[in-house]
Amino acid sequence: MNFDNIQHDVATVGYHIEPNLISGDLLTNLSVSAATAAPARGRIKGKGRAAINETTNVPYTSDLEPWDHYWTEQMIGNPDAYQYINIVSPMFDCLIDDWTVWRMDHHILNPGSTKINVHMDIPYMYAPWHNDFNLVGLQCILTLDDFTEENGATCYLPGSHNNPLTETYAPRNQMVNDYVIEHGKRLIAPAGSVIVYNGRMLHTMMPNNSDKPRKALLLNIVSKSILPELRLYDSLGGMVI
Numbered sequence: 001m002n003f004d005n006i007q008h009d010v011a012t013v014g015y016h017i018e019p020n021l022i023s024g025d026l027l028t029n030l031s032v033s034a035a036t037a038a039p040a041r042g043r044i045k046g047k048g049r050a051a052i053n054e055t056t057n058v059p060y061t062s063d064l065e066p067w068d069h070y071w072t073e074q075m076i077g078n079p080d081a082y083q084y085i086n087i088v089s090p091m092f093d094c095l096i097d098d099w100t101v102w103r104m105d106h107h108i109l110n111p112g113s114t115k116i117n118v119h120m121d122i123p124y125m126y127a128p129w130h131n132d133f134n135l136v137g138l139q140c141i142l143t144l145d146d147f148t149e150e151n152g153a154t155c156y157l158p159g160s161h162n163n164p165l166t167e168t169y170a171p172r173n174q175m176v177n178d179y180v181i182e183h184g185k186r187l188i189a190p191a192g193s194v195i196v197y198n199g200r201m202l203h204t205m206m207p208n209n210s211d212k213p214r215k216a217l218l219l220n221i222v223s224k225s226i227l228p229e230l231r232l233y234d235s236l237g238g239m240v241i
């Protein structure tokens, strides 16, 4: 890993990618865990989208609409996930002095998923941090499948983390989605790649037009300095390490 490059990329474009960092049994095990973990947020068959507060866990993926995307339960206690954290933690060390993993879950885009939702991640999605230009939150994606245009590789708006106007994008709406889709770029990467980005960078999942699920392991990393306030906004995070 070249830490100067990581710092430079995250400060300028907003993200850094380490292609093919994870491979072999670890990648396979994490991919299996993504495919089998209990869902936490998704669209329940015949009932619409489940509550977003994760208190209404859905025990089985078979309870979900097979054509939509969903997030799994937090991967607390999963030894493969902790092995993965050990490998990627130097990337976080060079960006944030004293960090912790706030959330750790899988995101699965099933074939036929059409959801587009441009947003910032924790903590920037919450009002106190909308316009905080300090790097206090990172999102990290491990690509468990090849990320392609066809299967929904994440779309991002380069440099948006440095733009004061990004704050006005916080209320999610169609106009913002359209703008980012028109001007954004895609995170195209082979399976096993690690993508770390400033949580203030605007981004969205994209439609999966392939015939296979597109799986990702997501880590949300935050500076310990914001924990007392963050707990007021997101009582469900902070259980991971």
Ligand SMILES: O=C(O)CCC(=O)C(=O)O
Pocket (backbone or CB within 6 Å): 107, 121, 152, 153, 154, 155, 203, 204, 205, 206, 216, 218
């Ligand atoms: O899975 C993706 O492409 C992006 C996920 C994401 O933005 C999120 O879960 O907040």
